[in-house]
Amino acid sequence: MSADMYSHSMPLSSASSFSFTSSTCLCVGWQTVHRCYAYSSSSIVNLHPPCLSPASTPRSKRGPLWFMIPQVSYASTAPELSDDTRYDFFSRVVPPDSYQAQTMVEIVKAMRWNYVSTVASEGNYGESGVDAFIQKSREDGGVCISQSVKIPRDAKPEEFEKVISRLRENPNARVVIIFANEDDIRRLLQAAKKANQTGHFIWVGSDSWGSKISPVLDLEEMAEGAVTILPKRQSIKGFDRYFTTRTLENNRRNIWFAEFWENNFSCKLSRHALKKGSGLRKCTNQERIANDSKYEQEGKVQFVIDAVYSMAHALHNMHKELCKDEVGLCARMDPINGTLLLKHIRKLNFKGIGGNPVLFNENGDAPGRYEIYQYQIRNRTAKYKIIGNWTQQLHLDIPAMHWPGGGRKIPYSICSHPCQPGERKKIVKGIPCCWHCERCDGFQYQADTYSCKMCPFDMRPNENHTACRPIPIVKLEWSSPWAVIPVLISVLGIMATLFVVVTFVRYNDTPIVKASGRELSYVLLTGIFMCYATTFLMISAPNAGICSLRRIFLGLGMSISYAALLTKTNRIYRIFEQGSMSVSAPRFISPASQLVITFSLTSAQLLGVCIWFAVDPSKATIGYEDQRTANPDLARGVLKCDISDLSLICLLGYSMLLMVTCTVYAIKTRGVPETFNEAKPIGFTMYTTCIIWLAFIPIFFGTSQSTEKMYIQTTTLTISVSLSASVSLGMLYMPKVYVILRHPEQNVPKRTRSLKAVVTAATMSNKFNPKAGLRPNGEAKTELCDSLETQVEDQIQFYDHFLQLSPPNKHTSATATMQSR
Numbered sequence: 001m002s003a004d005m006y007s008h009s010m011p012l013s014s015a016s017s018f019s020f021t022s023s024t025c026l027c028v029g030w031q032t033v034h035r036c037y038a039y040s041s042s043s044i045v046n047l048h049p050p051c052l053s054p055a056s057t058p059r060s061k062r063g064p065l066w067f068m069i070p071q072v073s074y075a076s077t078a079p080e081l082s083d084d085t086r087y088d089f090f091s092r093v094v095p096p097d098s099y100q101a102q103t104m105v106e107i108v109k110a111m112r113w114n115y116v117s118t119v120a121s122e123g124n125y126g127e128s129g130v131d132a133f134i135q136k137s138r139e140d141g142g143v144c145i146s147q148s149v150k151i152p153r154d155a156k157p158e159e160f161e162k163v164i165s166r167l168r169e170n171p172n173a174r175v176v177i178i179f180a181n182e183d184d185i186r187r188l189l190q191a192a193k194k195a196n197q198t199g200h201f202i203w204v205g206s207d208s209w210g211s212k213i214s215p216v217l218d219l220e221e222m223a224e225g226a227v228t229i230l231p232k233r234q235s236i237k238g239f240d241r242y243f244t245t246r247t248l249e250n251n252r253r254n255i256w257f258a259e260f261w262e263n264n265f266s267c268k269l270s271r272h273a274l275k276k277g278s279g280l281r282k283c284t285n286q287e288r289i290a291n292d293s294k295y296e297q298e299g300k301v302q303f304v305i306d307a308v309y310s311m312a313h314a315l316h317n318m319h320k321e322l323c324k325d326e327v328g329l330c331a332r333m334d335p336i337n338g339t340l341l342l343k344h345i346r347k348l349n350f351k352g353i354g355g356n357p358v359l360f361n362e363n364g365d366a367p368g369r370y371e372i373y374q375y376q377i378r379n380r381t382a383k384y385k386i387i388g389n390w391t392q393q394l395h396l397d398i399p400a401m402h403w404p405g406g407g408r409k410i411p412y413s414i415c416s417h418p419c420q421p422g423e424r425k426k427i428v429k430g431i432p433c434c435w436h437c438e439r440c441d442g443f444q445y446q447a448d449t450y451s452c453k454m455c456p457f458d459m460r461p462n463e464n465h466t467a468c469r470p471i472p473i474v475k476l477e478w479s480s481p482w483a484v485i486p487v488l489i490s491v492l493g494i495m496a497t498l499f500v501v502v503t504f505v506r507y508n509d510t511p512i513v514k515a516s517g518r519e520l521s522y523v524l525l526t527g528i529f530m531c532y533a534t535t536f537l538m539i540s541a542p543n544a545g546i547c548s549l550r551r552i553f554l555g556l557g558m559s560i561s562y563a564a565l566l567t568k569t570n571r572i573y574r575i576f577e578q579g580s581m582s583v584s585a586p587r588f589i590s591p592a593s594q595l596v597i598t599f600s601l602t603s604a605q606l607l608g609v610c611i612w613f614a615v616d617p618s619k620a621t622i623g624y625e626d627q628r629t630a631n632p633d634l635a636r637g638v639l640k641c642d643i644s645d646l647s648l649i650c651l652l653g654y655s656m657l658l659m660v661t662c663t664v665y666a667i668k669t670r671g672v673p674e675t676f677n678e679a680k681p682i683g684f685t686m687y688t689t690c691i692i693w694l695a696f697i698p699i700f701f702g703t704s705q706s707t708e709k710m711y712i713q714t715t716t717l718t719i720s721v722s723l724s725a726s727v728s729l730g731m732l733y734m735p736k737v738y739v740i741l742r743h744p745e746q747n748v749p750k751r752t753r754s755l756k757a758v759v760t761a762a763t764m765s766n767k768f769n770p771k772a773g774l775r776p777n778g779e780a781k782t783e784l785c786d787s788l789e790t791q792v793e794d795q796i797q798f799y800d801h802f803l804q805l806s807p808p809n810k811h812t813s814a815t816a817t818m819q820s821r
Contacts, residue, residue, distance in 0.1 A: 068338035070345055072310050074303035077207070078124055079132045082363045089338060091345050091364035093306040093352075094231055097125075097179075097206070099368030099390075101132035103229055104177060104204055106394040107372065108143055114433040115173045115415035116204075117147040119163060119188065121180040126150070129179030129206055144415060144433030146173035151184045160191035167201065175202045175413035182208060185215040189222045198222055199404035202411055207231060210299065211373050211384040220382040223375050225403045225411075232369040232389065233302045234354035240297055244290045248283075264293050306352040314344040368392070376402045422465030424452050440465040443632050457624055460632040473622060474710075475639040476539050482711035483539045486718035490535035493722055493729070497529045500733045507740050510747045516736060517568065519591045523598055524564040524728065530557030531725035535718040542620040547641035551618055551651065555605050558655035558721065561728060563601035566658050567594050569665035569682050576669065605654050618642060626709045638710045645701065648717075656693065662686050685731045689724050696720040 073081075073092040081087050082096050108116060118133060120126035130148065137143035147170065149163045167176060178185060185205065192201060203226035209215055210230040216223040248269075251257045258269060267283035268274050274282060289295055318341055323330035345360065352358040360366060372388040388396035403411055415434035419425055424446055428434040440452035445461040445468050447453040455461055455468035462469050476483055504513050504521060513521070534553050540546050571589050587593075619642050627636040643651070666683035696716060703712040739746050 070314075070338055070342045072307045072345065074307040075300055078128050080128060082365050084363045087364075089342055091310070091342075091360050093303050093310060093358060093366050094300075095368035095370070096365050097129045098132045098136070099365075100206055100229055100370065101129060101136045103368070103370050103372070103390040103394065104133055104206075105136045105140055105143060106390070107204060107227060107396065108137075108175065108177075109140070110394060110396050110398070111175075111410055111413075113175045113413040114142055115144050115146050115170070115413055116175040116177055117149065117167050117170070117173050118145060118177040119149050119151065119167075119180060120178075121151050121184045122153050125208070126179040126181075126184075130177065133177055133179070142433070144431055146170040146415070151180060151188070155184070155187070157187070157191070160187050161194065163188060164191045164195045164197065168195070168197070170415075171200075172415055173413055174200060174411055175204060178203055178205045178209065180206075180208065182212060182215050185209055186217075186219065189216065189219040193219060193222045199224070202403070202413060203227070205229070207370075216375060216382070220375075220377060221404075224377050224382070225401075226375040227387075228373045228375070228384070229370050229390075230299065230373065231303070232354075232356065232371050232391075233299055235297050236301050236305065236353055239301050239305075240295075243297075244288070244295065246289065248285050261287070264289070302352070302354045306354075306358050309350070309352070310345060310348055310358060313348055313350055314341055317344045317347075372396065374401055377406070378402070419449075420464075422446050422461075424448075425450050442630065443635075455632075458622070458637065460635050471624060471635050471637045473637045473639050474627070475541055476711060476714055478539060480711065482715045486535045486715055486722065487539065489719060489722045489726075490532045493532040493726055494529065496729060497525060497532060497725075500729065500737055501525050501529075503737050503740060504733075507747070510740065511749050512736050512740055512747050517591065517594065519595050520564045520568060520598065521733075523595065524561055524732070527557050527560030527562075527564060528725040528729050531561065531721045533557070534721055538714055538718050542639050542641045544617075544619050547618040547620055547643070548613070550641055550643065551609055551612060552606075554648075554721075555609070555651045555655050556602070558652065558724065559602050559605035559658060560598070561725065562655055562658035562662055563598045565682055565685070565728070566601065566662040566665065567598045569662055569669060570597075572669050573665050601658065608650075608654065612647075616642070640710065659686065659689055659693070663690055681731045681735070685728050688727045688731075692720055692723050692727070 068089060070089045071091065073090070073094070075094060076090075076092055077094055077097045077100070079096050079098040079101075081090050081092070082098065108114075118130045120130040127150065134145060134148070137145070147166050149166050151163060152159055167173075178188070180188070185208070192198075198221050203209075203223065205226060205228040207228075207230050209226070209228045211228065216226075246257070248258065248261060261283065262268055265283060265287045267281050267287070269283045274280055287293070318336075319330075319333065321344075322332040322340075346362070346364065349357060349359040356369060358366070368390065370390040371386055372390065373384040374387045376383065376385050385400070387398075387400050388394065398410070399408070401410075402408065415428075415431065416425075416436070419435075419437035422440050422445070423437040424440060425435040426438050427450070428436070438452075440446050440461070443455050443460055444452040445455055445465050452465075458471055459468040460471050461467070478484075478487070501522070504518070504525070507513050508518065530553055534550075534557055537546060537550050537553060571594065575589065621640060621642045622637045623640055624635070624637045626638045626640075627634070629635055662682075663686040666686045670680070670683050699716045700713050703709055703716075706712060
């Protein structure tokens with residue numbers, strides 16, 4: 001760059017006694033351009049607007065004075081200047097604040113901060129910068145604004161204290177985005193220090209803070225950890241060599257240089273300007289920049305030079321296009337076409353003074369290139385350290401960052417802490433970064449960040465409720481106490497039943513066995529055996545075969561037992577009922593008839609089961625409701641047969657009907673002689689059985705809602721069935737077995753009498769004892785009955801024995817024979 005160009009530039013420096021703030025304008029050729037315009041508007045080709053965006057805005061709008069005049073700015077960063085519909089002739093070599101805001105948003109997100117506050121100096125720079133940050137954060141999502149505070153112009157100290165007070169309202173929002181001038185930044189740090197907030201706030205500053213020392217001087221601890229941004233730039237050594245040699249003698253063309261000289265060296269050029277007690281001295285003109293004062297190159301020098309070269313290159317290219325090889329302005333460039341010049345400016349792409357390419361987009365903006373600093377204190381030395389850069393994307397060296405107190409752990413600035421696994425976020429209305437964490441409870445699992453869903457019916461959530469897992473399947477185990485007791489009872493019952501069967505078979509032709517009705521006795525013992533065996537089917541692991549056998553045998557054993565007992569009681573009842581009306585024998589009382597009746601009654605049970613199989617084939621199912629507890633960890637699936645409570649009632653209902661009918665006949669025959677052919681034992685058996693099943697019903701259905709339903713109901717059912725069988729076995733057969741084995745002398749035929757005597761005895765019993773049924777236990781204790789008991793018992797035993805030996809078609813002749821005797 002030529003020395004002449006530097007001579008037309010205002011001083012670009014900062015010193016300990018004088019520094020350029022955002023209100024200091026750095027303009028190239030401003031005085032010259034202004035003066036030229038006064039002579040001829042046609043000679044104006046461009047402006048380099050002042051560094052504050054508000055000053056650039058009115059000049060860049062179309063109007064009668066500045067109509068269609070291209071401008072190239074080196075410092076204006078306001079986002080609204082990118083609006084090509086309003087500022088179509090405006091270009092700049094510095095990136096707009098929208099890029100800076102984008103960089104800040106990406107820094108915040110890289111640090112995993114999602115809840116921040118913003119502070120802006122009143123005016124175009126601060127307010128538009130914060131607006132750009134808020135807009136970018138909304139577009140990208142994931143960042144919410146806690147407080148957005150504006151610092152008034154010429155604010156008093158109390159105003160800064162109010163700003164800090166507002167920032168403290170949400171202690172979780174520790175990060176503060178600042179678009180403010182140097183003075184406001186410094187005073188804000190002072191207010192934070194006064195409020196004893198050292199180390200609490202994490203500042204993220206714009207390029208107005210950058211790497212400047214003045215905002216943090218004597219406030220190092222308050223600014224520790226601050227992250228700041230500056231457009232990428234380089235120090236221009238040629239400018240330093242030129243500027244440090246400037247004096248009052250060799251730089252008279254710059255009208256501001258004298259004022260700079262006085263401020264830089266704290267002196268006055270005029271003796272009359274000295275005031276008594278001011279502490280200022282008269283300038284000697286022997287002072288030298290950088291020797292007698294601190295000197296640091298202003299950061300915008302690079303952009304000023306690039307702006308000048310941009311206009312120079314554009315004019316050169318325009319001259320080549322319009323004037324070809326002519327020297328100076330040709331007729332086609334007088335006056336200059338602003339639209340054509342703007343076209344050449346927007347097409348530029350050259351290497352700038354700092355080595356970076358200079359180019360413009362369709363809106364006249366330069367590409368965004370930023371360096372990211374952090375203010376760190378190490379070994380009691382505070383300095384700015386470059387920790388990253390941004391060129392269309394963020395590059396950040398997070399391990400190199402240090403935070404207040406010297407820690408390396410990134411401080412948090414979040415509205416709500418992350419939810420734990422198995423918790424969903426319930427967003428606070430209007431604040432998407434704030435939420436409450438709600439636990440997915442019960443059988444719910446965390447489907448996504450914001451919702452919980454119920455696990456499928458056959459599954460339960462895992463320990464942290466982030467997924468579902470299958471519910472364990474259980475069944476009644478053989479080793480369970482709920483199974484051991486029923487199995488023990490069944491084993492003992494089966495052994496006793498087999499013992500009775502073996503005894504009856506061995507003594508099959510003895511009078512007691514014959515008198516008990518051998519055919520029905522064996523049928524009844526078969527039913528008792530099946531009742532005991534049902535326990536093993538109920539405890540076995542369910543499958544299609546086991547479930548089919550349960551349907552068949554659960555009701556079949558009881559049906560056989562009660563059908564046999566009903567046939568016996570009905571036979572006794574008909575004999576005595578017939579005796580009251582006639583001396584002829586009742587029909588269907590032979591052993592064959594009794595078997596037919598018994599199997600006919602049992603076939604109804606089998607028919608119902610067959611129909612059930614046809615309508616609904618049996619299968620094993622898994623029930624999840626039986627043990628679906630409030631605590632999913634205790635939930636279990638129960639492997640069981642597809643027999644519902646209603647189906648079970650239907651299955652056992654027929655057996656219970658037989659039992660009730662048998663009980664009715666037992667009540668009706670309660671008045672017969674005490675030793676008459678099992679009437680009393682059958683009665684006691686049915687009474688006891690009814691009590692057992694009356695106790696079963698409330699226990700079975702009262703536990704339908706219990707988590708132990710499977711165990712309680714299975715155990716209750718099997719024990720009830722086994723007890724019913726045990727009552728029949730104990731009351732009907734054990735006394736006979738006892739007599740057979742222990743008192744064989746009683747197991748002999750007694751004197752037989754005619755059937756007519758039996759019928760006559762039954763008739764006389766009914767005639768002389770009409771109220772026998774009203775006596776306790778159905779006892780008939782009149783003198784007549786006492787004299788007839790032996791006779792009746794002997795005759796009925798003979799009749800039973802005779803029926804076993806004679807074919808059914810010879811009953812009439814047999815009866816006549818007995819009568820002749």
